[in-house]
Amino acid sequence: METKKRLLSTGFQRGRRMLGGFLAAILLIFFGAVTYGQKAKSGTTGVKGFRASVVKIDITPDNPQNLLGYSYQKSTGILDHIYHRIVALDDGKTQLFLVSTDICEYAVSIYDSVAMILEKQLGIKPVNFLWAATHTHSAPEVGPEGLEAVFMDGRFQHKLDPDYTAMVVRTLVEGVKKAQQTLAPARLGVGWGFSMANINRRAKDIDGQATLGMDPDGPVDRRIGLLRIDKEDGTPMVLIANYAIHGTVLGPAYLKISGDVPGVVSEYVEQKIGAPVLFINGALGNLAPVYSVCTDPESGHLGQFRVLLGDKILEANRKILSTTNDVTLNTGEIVVETPRKAGLGWISYLGKYTRTTKGGDNLVRLPVRFVKINEDIAIWSAPLELFCEISNEIRDRSPFPFTFYFGLTNGWLGYFLPESEFKYGGYESTVTPYTTRAAKDLTEAVVTHLQGDVRTP
Numbered sequence: 001m002e003t004k005k006r007l008l009s010t011g012f013q014r015g016r017r018m019l020g021g022f023l024a025a026i027l028l029i030f031f032g033a034v035t036y037g038q039k040a041k042s043g044t045t046g047v048k049g050f051r052a053s054v055v056k057i058d059i060t061p062d063n064p065q066n067l068l069g070y071s072y073q074k075s076t077g078i079l080d081h082i083y084h085r086i087v088a089l090d091d092g093k094t095q096l097f098l099v100s101t102d103i104c105e106y107a108v109s110i111y112d113s114v115a116m117i118l119e120k121q122l123g124i125k126p127v128n129f130l131w132a133a134t135h136t137h138s139a140p141e142v143g144p145e146g147l148e149a150v151f152m153d154g155r156f157q158h159k160l161d162p163d164y165t166a167m168v169v170r171t172l173v174e175g176v177k178k179a180q181q182t183l184a185p186a187r188l189g190v191g192w193g194f195s196m197a198n199i200n201r202r203a204k205d206i207d208g209q210a211t212l213g214m215d216p217d218g219p220v221d222r223r224i225g226l227l228r229i230d231k232e233d234g235t236p237m238v239l240i241a242n243y244a245i246h247g248t249v250l251g252p253a254y255l256k257i258s259g260d261v262p263g264v265v266s267e268y269v270e271q272k273i274g275a276p277v278l279f280i281n282g283a284l285g286n287l288a289p290v291y292s293v294c295t296d297p298e299s300g301h302l303g304q305f306r307v308l309l310g311d312k313i314l315e316a317n318r319k320i321l322s323t324t325n326d327v328t329l330n331t332g333e334i335v336v337e338t339p340r341k342a343g344l345g346w347i348s349y350l351g352k353y354t355r356t357t358k359g360g361d362n363l364v365r366l367p368v369r370f371v372k373i374n375e376d377i378a379i380w381s382a383p384l385e386l387f388c389e390i391s392n393e394i395r396d397r398s399p400f401p402f403t404f405y406f407g408l409t410n411g412w413l414g415y416f417l418p419e420s421e422f423k424y425g426g427y428e429s430t431v432t433p434y435t436t437r438a439a440k441d442l443t444e445a446v447v448t449h450l451q452g453d454v455r456t457p
Contacts, residue, residue: 048092050327052186052229054238055175056276057084059101059168060257061140065161068104069137070252072158079250079258079297080267082139084172085278087229087238088179094329096371097124097176098240099131100278101168102259103139104247107146108367108383108411109349110169115410117173122180127331130369130381131172132280132409134262136247138254140164147413150345151431185232187323190377190402193224193316197261197308198245200388201288202426210426214288221283221388224309225404226316227377230323236275241266241313242404244282244388249300251293258297261289261305268306269313277313281407283391285384285415285428330372334449337363338441341433353413364433366413368446372400380446381406384416385428390439397447416442 060081064074082102089096097118115126143160200218202210225242247260259266262279269277290308294300337355340346340362346354355363371379378400384407391405415428419436422429 050092050186050188050325051090051183052188052237053088053179053182053184054229054276055084055086055179055182057086057171057175058082059084059171061164065140065164065257066158067138067255067257068141069139069248073252073255075140075257076255077257079138079256080263082136082257082259082263084168084175085266085276086172086175086179087240087278088176088183089229089327089329090183091327091329094331095124095128095180096329096331097129097179098278098280099129099172099176100280101131101133101172102136102263103133103142103168104135104137105133105148105408105412106142107144107350108353108413109144109146110142110165111383111411114169114172117169118176121173122177124176124180127333127369129176130371130406130409132381132406133412134247134259134279135281135284135408136258136260136263138247138250138256138258138260140257142168146411147347147350147433148431149347150433185325186237187230187232187234187325188327188373189228189230189320189323191226191228191316191320192402193226193312193319194222195224195243195309195312196222197290197305197312198222198243198287199290200286201246201292202286202421202424202428204424208424210421210424212427214292218286219387219389219392220287221392224313224316225282225402226313226320228317228320228323232325234323236273238276238278239269239273239313239317240278240280241269242280242282242406243309244284244287244391244407245309246284246288246292248292249289249294249302249305250297251295251300253295254297261302261309264302265305265310265313268310272310272314273317280409282405283386283388283407285387285417286421287388326374328374332370332372332449334368334370334445336366336368336442336445338366338438339435340364341435344433364413366442367410368442368449369410370449376400377402377404378450379404379406380450381409382442383409383411383413385412385414386416387418387421387428387439389418389420390416390443394443394446394450398450400450403450
């Protein structure tokens, strides 16, 4: 244990130095070199009627990059391009920005730095900025590392590429600015779909222990949550598709950059409808694609997900028969505190996400964001790889007929398991900072908020 603590301490010190240099570079780029126009007024836009816009930006690197998702490795080429997809919504009083980026994950500290830039430069409050990672395991690393360094310190001995991260941040800010400037009258529709493209990946053997594999009898969430935004003339502007699936069709032996399932499906649906698609992952913590960790796209049937999931998104879209331009947006946030796993260290630059009580108990401070759209749509989001049982229960108990969970949003703070899964062990229970009571703490807090504060803002 003492050896582990020394290793963690060394990792923390290295991480602090790397983060300091990274943030200094980013802040210099944005606060010293970029000047934008007049800031948007906070909390109000002064324009009546629902408006929206969408921006798509290619962030595919032009040189080899460290891949994040498996062990340390360098990319050797490009299978398909990866993107930021950015949607702006404006109801005349509130502006909301939703971002989907084709990367595996990123630290909550990076979200905080980008949110600070957006607030200073564009007047966007952090509560109105949701940035989700699609969780493809075949995309470049965006650093510095976050909480994962506590569990996987050996993975981060290599040198990070600050230039690629700076490009991701710069293009994101530029895209949000463009989205804010190009708002146009729009209409909103909502619906559900269904796809069997995923499967529970917690395989249990006769000894009762879980390993990464397939469990056809395990809990699953196969709903597709769909928001459609049309232009004023009724033609599609953008689809926002919410589905839970790991981006792991391509395994560690395949070294070309790819959006994996989320990216391939998004591109396919975009070609069919002539408008961008934001793929926002759901409670994917224990859900894998039905073909997973394969050596190449052919053996992984990557293209087949255009049928397994892409066509199901298109089917759900066709079932949305009515839209409205009478839209009201409300945003909010809570912090859920729950005990931290005993003996677990922490990264110093993530200090705002932990707290020690007077009695010496270490807590994780988990940020949860909410979006209410009219009286029937509720979105809740967290920087988690959540197990689907938890989001399923919250959806079942929600008073909103359309309740969507946006996972891996605003950073990454680990896997999040229900109490019943800890006894099986396995990878996810090893790399979680939470205890067996965490699921109850989160579930009750989110349900209470949905039933109370969100329902009657």
